Amino acid sequence: MERTLSIIKPDAVAKGVIGKILDRFESNGLRIAATKKMQLSRADAEAFYAVHSERPFFRDLVDFMISGPVVVSVLEGENAVSKNRKLMGATNPKEAEAGTIRADFAQNIDANAVHGSDSLENAAVEIAFFFSTREIC
Ligand code: ATP
Ligand code: MG
Numbered sequence: 598m599e600r601t602l603s604i605i606k607p608d609a610v611a612k613g614v615i616g617k618i619l620d621r622f623e624s625n626g627l628r629i630a631a632t633k634k635m636q637l638s639r640a641d642a643e644a645f646y647a648v649h650s651e652r653p654f655f656r657d658l659v660d661f662m663i664s665g666p667v668v669v670s671v672l673e674g675e676n677a678v679s680k681n682r683k684l685m686g687a688t689n690p691k692e693a694e695a696g697t698i699r700a701d702f703a704q705n706i707d708a709n710a711v712h713g714s715d716s717l718e719n720a721a722v723e724i725a726f727f728f729s730t731r732e733i734c
Pocket of ligand 1: 654687688708711712713715
């Protein structure tokens with residue numbers, strides 16, 4: 598059993614597809630162990646995406662992540678990290694496989710609907726960034 602962190606990004610929240618995306622998780626064996634809607638501060642987004650701080654797209658990424666509210670969730674299930682990444686599809690929605698969340702709900706590589714932890718190790722760090730232990734059940 599694994600846990601992973603999911604973020605429904607501002608573009609998908611603005612489109613009104615929170616429920617549709619959460620349904621993808623629940624319909625594919627990922628239990629929602631925690632979830633909340635929140636507005637990230639610039640400091641939150643910069644800290645969360647610190648690994649990308651030297652990349653040319655960092656500023657755009659941070660601006661985008663604070664452009665509106667997000668929904669952060671802890672997903673739990675067998676192989677949750679890779680299962681969520683599979684459900685999400687490729688980072689660039691133009692390359693995302695049909696039927697994936699990004700193919701169905703994302704516009705472009707900046708506004709790409711969802712984030713998902715890319716390893717079990719990062720999942721633990723990202724979950725602790727957003728949730729206290731008593732919020733996860
Ligand atoms: P995420 O971390 O959001 O789940 P990811 O793991 O598929 O996405 P990363 O390589 O971690 O992709 O990049 C983080 C985010 O930065 C991407 O979701 C995307 O919005 C943005 N990004 C990544 N590469 C580029 C790029 N070449 N140009 C513009 N934005 C990019
Ligand atoms: Mg990533």
